[in-house]
Amino acid sequence: NAGVMQNPRHLVRRRGQEARLRCSPMKGHSHVYWYRQLPEEGLKFMVYLQKENIIDESGMPKERFSAEFPKEGPSILRIQQVVRGDSAAYFCASSPGAASYEQYFGPGTRLTVT
Amino acid sequence: AQTVTQSQPEMSVQEAETVTLSCTYDTSESDYYLFWYKQPPSRQMILVIRQEAYKQQNATENRFSVNFQKAAKSFSLKISDSQLGDAAMYFCAYRSYSLISSGSARQLTFGSGTQLTVLP
Numbered sequence: 001n002a003g004v005m006q007n008p009r010h011l012v013r014r015r016g017q018e019a020r021l022r023c024s025p026m027k028g029h030s031h032v033y034w035y036r037q038l039p040e041e042g043l044k045f046m047v048y049l050q051k052e053n054i055i056d057e058s059g060m061p062k063e064r065f066s067a068e069f070p071k072e073g074p075s076i077l078r079i080q081q082v083v084r085g086d087s088a089a090y091f092c093a094s095s096p097g098a099a100s101y102e103q104y105f106g107p108g109t110r111l112t113v114t
Numbered sequence: 115a116q117t118v119t120q121s122q123p124e125m126s127v128q129e130a131e132t133v134t135l136s137c138t139y140d141t142s143e144s145d146y147y148l149f150w151y152k153q154p155p156s157r158q159m160i161l162v163i164r165q166e167a168y169k170q171q172n173a174t175e176n177r178f179s180v181n182f183q184k185a186a187k188s189f190s191l192k193i194s195d196s197q198l199g200d201a202a203m204y205f206c207a208y209r210s211y212s213l214i215s216s217g218s219a220r221q222l223t224f225g226s227g228t229q230l231t232v233l234p
Contacts, residue, residue: 043205
């Protein structure tokens with residue numbers, strides 16, 4: 001019974017490149033949350049998606065960041081033209097439904113921008 | 115908007131002793147969930163314990179228990195008989211309860227964390 005999977009676990013990008021982070025939720029889960037953890041800080045909410053729908057993106061920076069959760073395949077967090085300030089750990093969590101209080105976290109992707 | 119505050123950036127405890135981590139929060143809602151998550155060096159987020167605000171009884175999970183003071187908006191975590199494996203960053207988190215709440219209410223709001231060191 002696989003948990004939430006994220007890949008890659010570590011990603012290094014030069015300034016100006018694109019970063020694509022993938023999240024496969026637990027089996028049977030159709031709700032995905034993305035959080036960002038800057039160094040020495042707690043996790044901050046970015047976006048909440050259901051299959052083929054963005055429900056809440058109030059935590060997403062207005063530019064360069066986008067997310068999707070297609071009908072088939074993993075959820076993708078995309079960061080265009082990365083800058084040093086994007087260096088952080090990005091966590092994905094999934095839940096089986098909107099009413100579920102519990103979110104199951106993946107191991108995170110550590111993005112380093114050089 | 116809800117806020118969660120952890121005022122202890124670092125704590126240490128002797129192995130086998132008891133330690134309490136503090137958390138306060140601010141909300142205008144009456145129903146909500148509170149959580150403690152553990153983040154070891156692997157960075158994996160692990161749920162330690164959960165408390166529903168409508169329950170007066172404090173949650174307990176083996177060596178972990180909480181002191182939930184709703185009026186004071188306080189939610190502390192007590193770790194008894196501390197073990198070396200308890201060393202980690204601990205985060206307090208808040209989530210709205212409403213089953214028909216808007217999307218924004220389903221996110222977790224985290225505190226800044228407390229780094230716990232267990233001394234042998």
